[in-house]
Amino acid sequence: MIRGKIPFDTTSLKKLPRTTGVYFFLNKDNVPVYIGKAINIAARISNHIADIKNIKEAKIREASAYLDWRETNSEFEALLLEAKMIKKYSPVFNVSLKDDKTNAYIVIPKQKLPRILFVRENQMPENLLFWFGPLTSMRMARSLMRRIRRSIPFCTDRRKSACFYSHIGLCSPCPGIIEKLKNGEEKTILTAQYDRNIHRVISVLNGNGERVIRLLKHDMKEYSDNERFEEAALVRNRMTHLHELFRKRLFFDEQLEDPLFLYKKRMEDSEDLKRVLALPKLDRIECFDVSIFSAKQAVASMVVFTQGAQNKREYRRFRIRHKSVYDPQMLAEVLKRRLTHIEWPLPDVMIIDGGRPQLRYIYTSLEKQLSIIPEIIGIAKRPDRLICARTLEPIAVTSDSPAMHYVQRARDEAHRFARKYHISLRTKLQFK
Incomplete structure (x- = not known):
């Protein structure tokens, strides 16, 4: 639950943390009217207040009675948490004052061997397994997934052939290759492996990085026990990168419910x-x-x-x-x-x-x-x-x-x- 920690006025700004996280402008009923992320929460909110010429900022200030925030350990976490909170609360000034063309979403269709797609709000397909957003631009959506791809391989190419990333280990196994295989044990194993990767991507986007790190650690041990040391080293590198993105083990749902998390x-x-x-x-x-x-x-x-x-x-x-x-x-x-x-x-x-x-x-x-x-x-x-x-x-x-x-x-x-x-x-x- 979001509750105003401090009143929305200039005298309260000294109480704001100078850390990375997500901040909330709340109305008198503690309903979020605007949600944003920042590397420095205090500095970013000060910018909102100081910008007297911007109509959008003026409307946000007029509607706000309280401020709240959630600190995170990295900008990556802040980005995930911001998108999750906007999706949950649909704050009026995150939605109504944006042109739909600027909103970007990461979507996963509900189909066999789904590709991860980047779409605009007015292009959202039906029958989705998962969607994440809104994000402020396509560039941000692609940048976010590039970071995740270094830890969890997946495909973004709709063509029914091996994609470019399959040649450099960032789409492994590649759906384009799997689809060309004849039905049999190899196709079944690779399909299950790709499906597992997709669900791990969903876990990361939901903020459950710790769960995926545990699964990767289990994979690494299994490869090592079977003396498949090159594969174990590859999984170790992926796990290290994912750990760097999250820096610490955080669950966003816990953080949302407990301001002292x-x-x-x-x-x-x-x-x-x-x-x-x-x-x-x-x-x-x-x-x-x-x-x-x-x-x-x-x-x-x-x-x-x-x-x-x-x-x-x-x-x-x-x-x-x-x-x-x-x-x-x-x-x-x-x-x-x-x-x-x-x-x-x-x-x-x-x-x-x-x-x-x-x-x-x-x-x-x-x-x-x-x-x-x-x-x-x-x-x-x-x-x-x-x-x-x-x-x-x-x-x-x-x-x-x-x-x-x-x-x-x-x-x-x-x-x-x-x-x-x-x-x-x-x-x-x-x-x-």
């Missing part, structure tokens, strides 16, 4: 990491990363998460003073400088992007210079795994656990923040 998931991540690290408390973690083009332009970032959520006010940036281009040496410098700031709250855990060599050098350096060192862990790659700096031993945690998701989220944010600072410095140098 994302908050609870973040707390779950934090509690799981506390359990894995056997810590008495885990309120604050800090994650560090280095970005370097040359020794003169080496920088580092420190991002802060409190109880599972980003705390951007506590983010810090560092210019590396040491002339070395050796990552562990630069990270050791940054961690030492950070720990000398006694006015900053001490973290429960410090995270670096690195394995045993980096951790060994950093921890040894800090031990020689500091008396108090918080828990430090590294995240080693290929595959991602956690390592304790004190013991240099791996930490028992599964790749799909909430604890690992939390650490990965912190690492990715530290990398983004360091890279952003690095690019800004390089740009300034170029225009000096």
Whole structure:
């Protein structure tokens, strides 16, 4: 159920999150009159309010009494959730103020070996197995399905012959090939396989990415047990890509019913990491990363998460003073400088992007210079795994656990923040 979290007025804008998600303009009866998605919810709603010349925006403002929102972990999730909410509520200003020609839909006809089609609202065929939309343009619809296709092969070609994508593994098995086979066991198996792919696409479009990831994981294990290792590796790559799209396990129906859904998931991540690290408390973690083009332009970032959520006010940036281009040496410098700031709250855990060599050098350096060192862990790659700096031993945690998701989220944010600072410095140098 959608309920207005805050009144629709300029004084309430400070309460809006600056995160990715879907937002709702509601009338006095808590009925959505407009639904949109944004990378930054607060900034997007501010744009709606500031645009005084646009007639559509003026009508939305006039009809609105409350604001609500649902945070997501990625733009992909926001796109799926926005389309699902528009489909469910049919907000008046998402429908009446759009030319039907601009609305695009993804449709799957109810037929044997169905192709996935892209149609306009006035071209919607009858007897559909599934439809998804409205989307703002055909370009958006095709872009969305291109992302999904990297994880789940399907066909969009109506011709009764092998399509282009069948030659590069993105339509496998191809209906054009299946239809030419004589009735028999091979045709039955391939038909069932294609039908399974179509239903997995539907699950992803419905927001059930976790279910499809579980199914892909089962397929990978089955191939591996039968020593079909190339096929197992292919499924693993598809599963990894799908996991990247969703970033975390989210169910949109749960999220719709519970406005605190994302908050609870973040707390779950934090509690799981506390359990894995056997810590008495885990309120604050800090994650560090280095970005370097040359020794003169080496920088580092420190991002802060409190109880599972980003705390951007506590983010810090560092210019590396040491002339070395050796990552562990630069990270050791940054961690030492950070720990000398006694006015900053001490973290429960410090995270670096690195394995045993980096951790060994950093921890040894800090031990020689500091008396108090918080828990430090590294995240080693290929595959991602956690390592304790004190013991240099791996930490028992599964790749799909909430604890690992939390650490990965912190690492990715530290990398983004360091890279952003690095690019800004390089740009300034170029225009000096």
